[in-house]
Amino acid sequence: MATTHKLYTGAIYAALMGKVTDISAVGTSIKCCLLDDGYTFDQNVHVSYNDISADEISSAAPNVGYTTGGVALTSKTLTAAAKTITFDSVDPSWATATFSYQYAVFYDDTPAADTDKMLLSVLDFGELKSVTAATCQIVLPTSGIFTVTVA
16 A cells, blocks of 8 residues: 655644744654554644554553654754755664554654644555564655645
8 A cells, every 4th residue: 555644734833833843953852653553644633742642552562662652763854945845864763673553653752741742744554564573664755754845
């Protein structure tokens, strides 16, 4: 199945309202967490980590190698060129992993409260993906975690 990639509406709204800091800054923790196939994507209603956390895969047995909240992104970049803003990082990964997931969600983990941790974007793999005793790597789109093009 094809992977779809979408921004959460709240990501742009939060940025314009000043609720999201410089997502590429060293002091800003942007994470990738994994959700199970029970998650129902709602681009307009889901705004914060609190809205999706119930569908995050478990870090308890039989799952191995996953920590609740996901992994922090490394080598984050935010660029603007030719009317396009691009946010990207190194592909997130989990070593020696055993678990299943369908969604990868990117969010700002910097605030203390889950209700303040703004969602940025989601990758929907279209089906349940499984990894057993191997590295799980989320290969990011060649266009980055997300791009925004202005007219």
